[in-house]
Amino acid sequence: MKTNDVLLRNVTKVVAFIIFLFSLHLFFAGHYNPGGGFVAGLTSAGAITLTLLAYDIKTVQSMLNINTIFITGVGLLFAVGTGLLGVFLGKPFLTHVFGYVNLPILGKTSLHTATLFDLGVYLVVVGVTLTIIQSIGESD
Amino acid sequence: MIIKIALSIGLLLYSISTFLYLYRILKGPTTSDKVIALDSIGMNLVAIVAMLSMFYKTNAYLDVILLIALLAFIGTVSFSKFIEKGKVIDRERDN
Numbered sequence: 037m038k039t040n041d042v043l044l045r046n047v048t049k050v051v052a053f054i055i056f057l058f059s060l061h062l063f064f065a066g067h068y069n070p071g072g073g074f075v076a077g078l079t080s081a082g083a084i085t086l087t088l089l090a091y092d093i094k095t096v097q098s099m100l101n102i103n104t105i106f107i108t109g110v111g112l113l114f115a116v117g118t119g120l121l122g123v124f125l126g127k128p129f130l131t132h133v134f135g136y137v138n139l140p141i142l143g144k145t146s147l148h149t150a151t152l153f154d155l156g157v158y159l160v161v162v163g164v165t166l167t168i169i170q171s172i173g174e175s176d
Numbered sequence: 177m178i179i180k181i182a183l184s185i186g187l188l189l190y191s192i193s194t195f196l197y198l199y200r201i202l203k204g205p206t207t208s209d210k211v212i213a214l215d216s217i218g219m220n221l222v223a224i225v226a227m228l229s230m231f232y233k234t235n236a237y238l239d240v241i242l243l244i245a246l247l248a249f250i251g252t253v254s255f256s257k258f259i260e261k262g263k264v265i266d267r268e269r270d271n
Contacts, residue, residue, distance in 0.1 A: 039260070044253065055246055062239060070236050079243070082250055089253050092266035173265035 041090065048090035055083035063158055073154035077161025084162075085169055093173060104166040111159025118153045183231050187224065194220045211255045218248030 059079035066072035088096050122131030134148035197220065200213040222244050229237035254264050 051246075051249070058242060058246070065239075070239055075243075079246070082246060086250050086253070088265050089250070089257055092269045094268050169265070174267060 045090050048086055052083045052086050055079060055086065059083065063154065066154060067148065067150070073157030074161055077158045078165065080158075081162050081165035081169075084166060088169065088173070093170060104163045104170065106163075107159050108163030108167070111156045111161075111163060114156030114159065115153055116156075118149050118156070121149060180231065183227050186227050187231075190220050190224050190227070194224075207259055211252060211259070214255075215248055215252045218244060218251075222248075 056079075059076045059082075062071035062079060063073060063076035064071075066076070084096065084100075087099070091099075118132070119130040121133070123129055125131070125133070130153075132149045132153070134146060134150075137145055137147050139145050194217055197213045197217045201210050201217075204210040204213060222241050225237050225240050225244065229235065229241075258264050
């Protein structure tokens with residue numbers, strides 16, 4: 037019997053973007069509000085999992101041509117790199133720096149290198165989750 | 177004061193509703209009944225978390241509401257795809 041998933045695919049096209057925007061909100065809210073890299077990574081992986089459910093592995097790989105293990109490695113590099121930044125400044129390992137910068141549109145903004153560490157956590161969580169899901173889904 | 181009384185009654189009613197859904201999960205004749213009951217328990221959880229965040233006068237739980245709704249949707253979609261096709265993630269599309 038041939039099936040036609042037109043409802044699921046059209047809902048996925050809208051909902052996956054909403055989930056991804058929600059994960060971006062969780063990522064950037066992590067310093068002052070509940071959220072952070074871990075939950076944001078899991079939510080982004082949930083958005084990609086929803087497209088995996090509506091389509092198939094080959095279509096999703098042609099949509100976003102990313103190597104998930106490579107993403108995990110880049111995330112670990114971000115985490116270690118922001119740790120080593122403190123060493124190069126003569127401080128202990130994982131010492132973070134922050135400052136107030138006047139950005140063109142946003143005005144006076146507090147920028148913190150802990151965000152880069154959180155970006156590493158985000159990339160590692162996304163990469164590991166997608167690697168687990170794809171490698172289990174590919175094995176018959 | 178009246179809000180706390182109303183929220184307590186609402187929480188009590190939603191817990192009774194959740195227990196009745198739990199009965200459907202335990203006794204449901206088919207798998208589809210259990211999946212629908214699980215999805216409805218997720219929606220009940222959304223309402224319970226919203227009322228609890230009003231009860232404690234905090235807005236720190238508002239992200240949890242959206243997260244529970246999204247996870248319930250993804251879980252129900254994957255369960256229904258498993259019931260329909262026998263596997264959750266296709267390797268290659270056949271339609």
